[in-house]
Amino acid sequence: QQQVKQSPQSLIVQKGGISIINxxxxxxxxxxxxxxxxxxxxxxxxxxxxxxxxSEKKEGRFTISFNKSAKQFSLHIMDSQPGDxxxxxxxxxxxxxxxxxxxxxxxxxxLVRP
Amino acid sequence: xxxxxxxxxxxxxxxxxxxxxxxxxxxxxxxVSWYQQALGQGPQFIFQYYxxxxxxxxxxxxxxxxxxxxxxxxxxxxxxxxxDDSALYLCASSSGTGWQxxxxxxxxxxLVL
Numbered sequence: 323q324q325q326v327k328q329s330p331q332s333l334i335v336q337k338g339g340i341s342i343i344n345x346x347x348x349x350x351x352x353x354x355x356x357x358x359x360x361x362x363x364x365x366x367x368x369x370x371x372x373x374x375x376x377s378e379k380k381e382g383r384f385t386i387s388f389n390k391s392a393k394q395f396s397l398h399i400m401d402s403q404p405g406d407x408x409x410x411x412x413x414x415x416x417x418x419x420x421x422x423x424x425x426x427x428x429x430x431x432x433l434v435r436p
Numbered sequence: 437x438x439x440x441x442x443x444x445x446x447x448x449x450x451x452x453x454x455x456x457x458x459x460x461x462x463x464x465x466x467x468v469s470w471y472q473q474a475l476g477q478g479p480q481f482i483f484q485y486y487x488x489x490x491x492x493x494x495x496x497x498x499x500x501x502x503x504x505x506x507x508x509x510x511x512x513x514x515x516x517x518x519x520d521d522s523a524l525y526l527c528a529s530s531s532g533t534g535w536q537x538x539x540x541x542x543x544x545x546x547l548v549l
Contacts (some may be wrong), residue, residue, distance in 0.1 A: 328478075354535050365526050365540030366479065373535075394466070411478050412472030415535075421492025422533055425470065 328427025341399040343430045345412035352414040360409045402434045440541035448547045457512040457544045461529030468510040473524040522548045
């Protein structure tokens with residue numbers, strides 16, 4: 323019940339295209355859903371996050387769409403650039419857990435071709 | 437303002453040995469969380485320290501232990517190393533618990549032979 327399932331495992335997109343990564347969860351106690359970006363040799367860095375009281379959040383080229391009834395959320399990267407090539411992780415946490423530990427998906431390796 | 441730093445960057449140990457990994461939290465942060473990231477996988481929560489006390493633990497055996505110091509830096513100790521402990525160990529600091537952004541360090545790559 324703690325699992326967050328992420329797909330696809332890898333994604334290749336042409337420059338200027340839209341990259342879409344999907345995540346699903348089971349634990350209805352989750353109430354914070356961040357997306358992290360990780361470059362090789364670096365730790366994950368927060369990209370954008372959403373709470374379940376809204377269905378969409380946009381920051382620049384990055385948008386999270388959230389479907390509470392389906393227990394799914396997705397990351398959309400508009401106008402994808404080669405510099406966006408990285409591994410993306412969705413995550414979830416719950417305020418019922420005092421540590422607010424992050425439960426991560428398995429990651430999506432994105433390659434944006436020039 | 438300095439970010440989260442970890443040392444060493446890489447480490448090779450043999451099965452049965454013990455290892456200590458270190459993390460310096462970002463300035464002003466009093467909470468450190470440790471994660472294990474196996475190759476090709478997402479990070480998995482090991483435990484968290486808040487104001488020098490353990491505040492939550494993931495599904496890891498007791499041979500994984502930790503400390504947080506008064507300056508909020510932290511150590512992760514692993515005893516009786518096993519081959520499966522080979523992974524990237526990440527620490528993340530935040531200014532308190534709750535929905536505070538966790539800022540990750542670059543990690544320590546541990547290889548157990």
